[in-house]
Amino acid sequence: MTDPTRDEVDEILARWDHSREHILSILQDIQHVSPEHYVSRSAAAQVAEDLGMTVTAMYEIVTFYHMLHATPHGRHSVEICESTPCYFQGGDALQSTAAERLGIAMDEVTEDGALCVETVPCFGRCATAPNVRIDGAVHHRVSPAVLRDLIDRLVAGDRADQEQVSQHV
Amino acid sequence: MYDRLLEHVGDDADQKQLSVYLSQGGYEGLRRAVEVGPDAVIEEISTGLVRGRGGAAYPTGRKWGQLARIEGDPKYIVCNADEGEPGTFKDQVLLEKNPYAVIEGMTIAGRVFGSPKGIIYVRGEYPEEFGILRSCLQQAREAGLLGHDILGIEGFDYDIDTVAGGGAYVCGENSAMLNSIEGKPGRPRIKPPHLAEVGLYGRPTLVNNVESYAAVTLVVANGGEYYRSQGSANGGGTKLISICGHVAHPGVFEVPFGRYTLRELIWSPEFGGGVIGGDFGFVHCGGHSGPIGFENILDAPYDYDDAWSGGKAIGSGAIVVMNDTVDIVDYLRQVMVFFRKESCGKCTPCRLGTTRVWEVLDRLASGRGEPDDIQRLRTTTEQVHKLSACGLGQCIDVPILSALDGAGPAFEAALVKEPTRV
Ligand SMILES: Cc1cc2nc3c(=O)[nH]c(=O)nc-3n(C[C@H](O)[C@H](O)[C@H](O)COP(=O)(O)O)c2cc1C
Ligand code: SF4
Ligand code: FES
Numbered sequence: 083m084t085d086p087t088r089d090e091v092d093e094i095l096a097r098w099d100h101s102r103e104h105i106l107s108i109l110q111d112i113q114h115v116s117p118e119h120y121v122s123r124s125a126a127a128q129v130a131e132d133l134g135m136t137v138t139a140m141y142e143i144v145t146f147y148h149m150l151h152a153t154p155h156g157r158h159s160v161e162i163c164e165s166t167p168c169y170f171q172g173g174d175a176l177q178s179t180a181a182e183r184l185g186i187a188m189d190e191v192t193e194d195g196a197l198c199v200e201t202v203p204c205f206g207r208c209a210t211a212p213n214v215r216i217d218g219a220v221h222h223r224v225s226p227a228v229l230r231d232l233i234d235r236l237v238a239g240d241r242a243d244q245e246q247v248s249q250h251v
Numbered sequence: 252m253y254d255r256l257l258e259h260v261g262d263d264a265d266q267k268q269l270s271v272y273l274s275q276g277g278y279e280g281l282r283r284a285v286e287v288g289p290d291a292v293i294e295e296i297s298t299g300l301v302r303g304r305g306g307a308a309y310p311t312g313r314k315w316g317q318l319a320r321i322e323g324d325p326k327y328i329v330c331n332a333d334e335g336e337p338g339t340f341k342d343q344v345l346l347e348k349n350p351y352a353v354i355e356g357m358t359i360a361g362r363v364f365g366s367p368k369g370i371i372y373v374r375g376e377y378p379e380e381f382g383i384l385r386s387c388l389q390q391a392r393e394a395g396l397l398g399h400d401i402l403g404i405e406g407f408d409y410d411i412d413t414v415a416g417g418g419a420y421v422c423g424e425n426s427a428m429l430n431s432i433e434g435k436p437g438r439p440r441i442k443p444p445h446l447a448e449v450g451l452y453g454r455p456t457l458v459n460n461v462e463s464y465a466a467v468t469l470v471v472a473n474g475g476e477y478y479r480s481q482g483s484a485n486g487g488g489t490k491l492i493s494i495c496g497h498v499a500h501p502g503v504f505e506v507p508f509g510r511y512t513l514r515e516l517i518w519s520p521e522f523g524g525g526v527i528g529g530d531f532g533f534v535h536c537g538g539h540s541g542p543i544g545f546e547n548i549l550d551a552p553y554d555y556d557d558a559w560s561g562g563k564a565i566g567s568g569a570i571v572v573m574n575d576t577v578d579i580v581d582y583l584r585q586v587m588v589f590f591r592k593e594s595c596g597k598c599t600p601c602r603l604g605t606t607r608v609w610e611v612l613d614r615l616a617s618g619r620g621e622p623d624d625i626q627r628l629r630t631t632t633e634q635v636h637k638l639s640a641c642g643l644g645q646c647i648d649v650p651i652l653s654a655l656d657g658a659g660p661a662f663e664a665a666l667v668k669e670p671t672r673v
Pocket of ligand 1: 302303304305306307308309331332333334335336420421422423424425426458459460461463641642643
């Protein structure tokens with residue numbers, strides 16, 4: 083598991099013209115290439131230096147915005163919408179389904195770092211409630227059985243990926 | 252020239268192509284704005300009775316007039332595409348189905364205020380719309396509709412950039428949004444000074460909602476009188492609404508102000524298509540910070556300044572319908588889960604108060620209510636409303652008090668409910 087390299091971070095900074103206005107895009111892109119989807123200390127320091135900010139100011143930003151993470155956030159993410167249109171059309175049951183399947187509470191990462199299950203506010207797909215976002219892709223009208231299946235597949239896929247990684251080492 | 256935001260858009264028309272937009276009469280608004288000049292454009296918007304579509308319903312012509320009177324250079328044009336009110340997805344649909352109407356409206360603003368730069372702040376959860384806008388802006392640039400000498404007019408230089416949010420509802424508040432664009436945590440500023448005086452990077456700034464800019468395009472292209480005639484005496488033109496929850500046909504619809512009642516919007520086959528999974532329970536209008544209504548308000552016209560809510564029911568355009576299997580106390584608890592997580596923490600009454608209110612509702616919803624909890628709910632809510640610095644804390648009273656007023660017995664019943672969990 084490696085964090086984004088200095089070169090990768092440099093490339094992302096260049097993509098956004100080294101502009102502080104685009105700091106949220108920069109940090110999101112960094113998270114995207116980070117295997118555990120977080121902004122590591124070294125990446126935060128590099129961005130801070132590039133944009134002429136202090137590392138403290140950088141962490142203020144990383145901790146303020148819900149989509150950014152200052153600590154490892156799991157290799158995969160399961161985000162269950164908890165706003166009322168989703169919640170009262172079956173979203174409530176999805177929270178307990180996910181928690182039971184993985185043996186963790188909402189907003190926790192599994193011990194092996196494979197995945198994080200979170201509740202998130204409405205992301206604007208309310209017409210097809212209840213919605214779950216898995217690694218950024220929206221799944222509509224999700225039932226507990228479908229969610230269980232999606233989680234099982236994520237876990238199995240991650241296991242296979244990890245085995246491949248360890249064989250290469 | 253088209254006179255609706257979405258109605259003319261065919262299902263398979265590729266509205267992301269500038270050529271398609273131009274073939275529908277696109278950019279006639281900008282041409283007309285150049286012809287008649289800034290004062291006449293603002294006059295036209297006032298005549299058209301355009302009111303802000305982001306939630307607060309502030310008259311758009313008045314907002315533009317205020318900025319026009321303020322000295323300062325440069326002035327910035329900001330578009331609020333942070334659409335975060337739960338149950339609201341009309342800006343998303345507008346950005347997919349008519350993105351150039353928004354861009355044209357922002358370009359009209361650029362012309363009116365002699366601004367060099369506009370910014371569209373797109374919520375982080377909308378990466379597709381972010382991509383659509385970037386592609387559309389590039390096409391507009393290549394066609395000479397952004398950049399230098401727009402429409403071949405010497406010195407008409409204006410460009411628009413997109414900035415992505417990072418997941419924070421409070422960034423939809425306009426001063427918080429400007430802080431976020433400046434690369435800071437998105438906490439609201441204390442006002443005054445108003446953003447028209449001290450806005451982005453301390454410069455005079457215009458902030459309007461996505462749909463408001465698109466409405467400006469329609470007004471300027473078709474004339475204020477015409478636009479006004481399409482709506483009601485309280486608001487000109489049409490409104491995009493998003494109906495969802497327990498209805499047969501959830502989705503985004505375009506409706507003239509004042510023409511329909513909530514009952515029609517929920518049950519008509521043209522719109523919501525009726526309640527599913529049970530009988531009608533209640534409706535939550537205008538987003539989480541909007542009012543909750545029961546059977547007795549269904550015949551109120553969907554309009555600003557209606558007798559029921561004083562127009563608060565319009566808000567963001569959300570209409571969330573719940574059937575009678577949903578308990579109002581449970582529902583409110585879930586509403587407060589949202590506010591307490593999204594409170595930015597800058598002011599104590601909101602930071603602590605949203606949690607206190609949630610605690611009371613959690614007790615009531617799980618049968619652990621204490622005798623004075625209903626009174627506590629009311630007074631704490633009123634304090635948060637009075638003492639908070641921005642609209643987030645200031646508006647939590649709207650859903651809670653409307654629910655207390657409309658369904659008092661449900662709260663009384665919660666007090667004597669058996670505990671469901673410890
Ligand atoms: C907590 C909070 C969240 C808001 N979220 C949004 C939003 O997502 N989109 C929006 O257009 N306006 C939102 N607003 C309203 C804006 O502050 C502002 O009134 C609006 O962008 C002005 O544009 P308009 O006059 O065109 O409506 C929000 C306000 C508050 C207090
Ligand atoms: S009212 Fe709430 S969200 Fe608004 S500034 Fe105060 S703490 Fe932040
Ligand atoms: S309520 Fe779940 S996506 Fe809107």
